[in-house]
Amino acid sequence: MTIKTIGKVLAVALILCGAFPVAAQTAKAPEAIDRVWAGHSARFALTATKTHLYVAYYDANRQLTVAQRPTNNPAHWVYHKVDTWLGWDSHNYIAMAVDRAGAVHVAGNMHVDPLTYFRSDASGDVRTLKRVPVMVDAAREARMTYPVFLHDAEGRLVYKYRDGSSGRGNEIYNVYDEAAGSWAALTAAPLVDGEGQRNAYFVGPVLGPDGWFHIAWVWRDSPMAETNHDLSYARSRDLVRWEKADGSLLPLPIRFSDTEIVDPVPVKGGLINNNTVLGFDAQGRATITYHKYDAAGNTQIWLARREGKVWNRKQISAWSNYRWDFGGGGSLNSEIFVDGARPGEAGRLIVPVVRLAQALEFVVDAQSLRPIEERKVQSVSERAAVRLGIADAKRVSTVQAKGPDGHVYTLAWSTLPPNRDLPQARIPEPSDLVLLHDIAQGFR
Secondary structure, eight states, X not given: OOHHHHHHHHHHHHHHTTSSOHHHHHOOOOEEEEEEOOSSOOOOEEXXXXXXXXXXXXXXXXXXXXXXXXXXXXXXXXXXXXXEEOOSOTTOOEEEXXXXXXXXXXXXXXXXXXXXXXXXXXXXXXGGOEEOSOSSOTTGGGSEEEEEEEEOTTOOEEEEEEEEETTEEEEEXXXXXXXXXXXXXXXXXXXXXXXXTOEEEEEEEEEOTTXXXXXXXXXXXXXXXXXXXXXXXXXXXXXSSEEOTTSOEEOSSBOGGGOEEEEOOOTTSSOOTTOOEEEEOTTOOEEEEEEEEOTTSOEEEEEEEEEXXXXXXXXXXXXXXXXXXXXXXXXXXXXEEEOOOEEXXXXXXXXXXXXXXXXXXXXXXXXTOXXXXXXXXXXXXXXXXXXXXXXXXXXXXXXXXXXXXXXXXXXXXXXXXXXXXXXXXXXXXOEEEEEESSOOSOOO
């Protein structure tokens, strides 16, 4: 037996006996991209096409930067900086997409601000990104927040945003025409009108396995987080004609008086925006994960599903002596994050939740929504922290994207948490922005 063969046999034996983990033999090294702003969290963007990866982020000097590389060449990153800089507002996240012609679209750094949007030419080269001052209506685009790119059932690029401020905003949808190189309003009226008294905070639209786009939202009466109320729902085939779960048409704009209420949670009832997340069971039925206070005042996780003519609502957590008593304005350092339910084994549903930085999975009976088990798991941020050698997983932010070939990419960086959108007392050192290849798609 040669020395080389003996070495191979010894290595296999050491793996089998647990001397060192198999993952350590196969894991790809983290791929460093840049040094980035770490003074507070503001979500970055990651997009994968058949040929390229695109990353949009705030660099160490807070400047919005877009980078690209071929999917088959990790050594060839190309960078381009655009003319906008981040302040201290965690609302100012980045949205990015690639249209059917290959052009890159980037929007971000907006919280009740004028449109900040850049578009490349059809080559998709980030160095051709140029600022586009108006999409459709300059007057309507003067107080923009929450940019989101998505694709409709035909594959057309759609952009949605809030026009106005918290408690006084409307939801607007635009659609892009690649041939003309221009945007137009997707609907004649806003999706939702708060009538100057409230605004809707949406999660979605999410395209379900049933072929419908589903949205869930809460109404909020002011910039104060405790004024969220009334979990609501609608669905659409084309993002233009919207209806309730029973098929009855919802006239646009949807107003509070027309809304289908899933759960009439009152103001100060423990319901918060951005934590009303859609999922689907094995039959393709939409579910909504959210939280509110129970009769004893404890925060609890709930799951809702439309069954026949009613919404079946079930409390799936049983926490005692715990209440996330949030309130006030600005970006919160959230204690709870929820995700949509997904089918599990043996007729069960899995509902991911993070509470106080601990990742959990609730296992519920798929038929009755009866809770079965609460178990601790490892979140994407925790797995990324291990790969990066960072002790405090709460400091790690992640964004994931799946390429057309099914490969999952994870973008990770270390940052301080939100600070109510106020300046920190000190500016921390920038952190490394890295790309990881060996972390399964998951939650947080």
